[in-house]
Amino acid sequence: MYYMVAAYSILWLVLFFYVFLLIQKQSSISREIKGLQQEMIRRKLR
Amino acid sequence: MKAKVIVGATAMVLIFISIIALVFYAPEEKTMGIIQKIFYFHVASAWVGFLAFAVVFVLSILFLAKKKFIYDAWAYSSAEIGVLFTSLVLVTGPFWAKGAWNIWWTWDARLTTTLILWLIYIGYLLLRQMIDSPEKAARICAVFGIIGFVDVPIVYGAIRWWRTMHPKYVVIMGGENSGLHPKMLQVLIISVIAFTFLYLTLLLLRVDLEKSRQQLDYLKSQLQ
Numbered sequence: 001m002y003y004m005v006a007a008y009s010i011l012w013l014v015l016f017f018y019v020f021l022l023i024q025k026q027s028s029i030s031r032e033i034k035g036l037q038q039e040m041i042r043r044k045l046r
Numbered sequence: 047m048k049a050k051v052i053v054g055a056t057a058m059v060l061i062f063i064s065i066i067a068l069v070f071y072a073p074e075e076k077t078m079g080i081i082q083k084i085f086y087f088h089v090a091s092a093w094v095g096f097l098a099f100a101v102v103f104v105l106s107i108l109f110l111a112k113k114k115f116i117y118d119a120w121a122y123s124s125a126e127i128g129v130l131f132t133s134l135v136l137v138t139g140p141f142w143a144k145g146a147w148n149i150w151w152t153w154d155a156r157l158t159t160t161l162i163l164w165l166i167y168i169g170y171l172l173l174r175q176m177i178d179s180p181e182k183a184a185r186i187c188a189v190f191g192i193i194g195f196v197d198v199p200i201v202y203g204a205i206r207w208w209r210t211m212h213p214k215y216v217v218i219m220g221g222e223n224s225g226l227h228p229k230m231l232q233v234l235i236i237s238v239i240a241f242t243f244l245y246l247t248l249l250l251l252r253v254d255l256e257k258s259r260q261q262l263d264y265l266k267s268q269l270q
Contacts, residue, residue: 001080001081003084003141003144004080004081006141007084007088007138008084010137011091011137011138014133014134015244019248019251022252025255029255029259029262032262033261036262036266036269040268043269
């Protein structure tokens, strides 16, 4: 019983952590892209 | 976006159904008891690992043939998810082994070839990080991804070709009297379908990330 609970707990924790990392990384890259796009517009305006 | 939501929602519903089914519907195995229930998500994870590496194999060939970086982005994303699910196979398997065999690990043909498969694709991911030029990394990893796939049929056939402790086939090539109760088979099929949808959801999310990363690299090169 304990082994089954442990195995499934690790499985779901790892999967949730992976999804969390994907979402976090995506939002940080999106922020960076937005910043660079604004920088490009600023340079063009100058 | 819509496709991601539909596939993701389907995955969540199917996973919920498979959890309920394996707890309340699947019968308890006579000799191993409740520990046998690890099997449903262990096999489903192994299936997704194989599927992910098969996708890497096909997309690597397409990348080498057509030189389009979108194929490389899909192959890289699939390799990462394949490593994730093979890691889960290597983690859940020993818990089952400890309950059933009273050992965590043995250098059995199926277990060893699975570990080698995992190491091959860990090498694939490391190679990506180590090569600076994206074109060169994509080309070398495509070759690596094609050669690495050779281990997948070896992992699958290991329990037929060598004498192993690992349980024999129960679904495909299992033959008559393979020992799987019809209710167990139904739960296994639901779990495999649920994990396939989970793989598709993760793949769509991961490919989006890869595309954003490529866009970021492009913008950085424009600003320099």
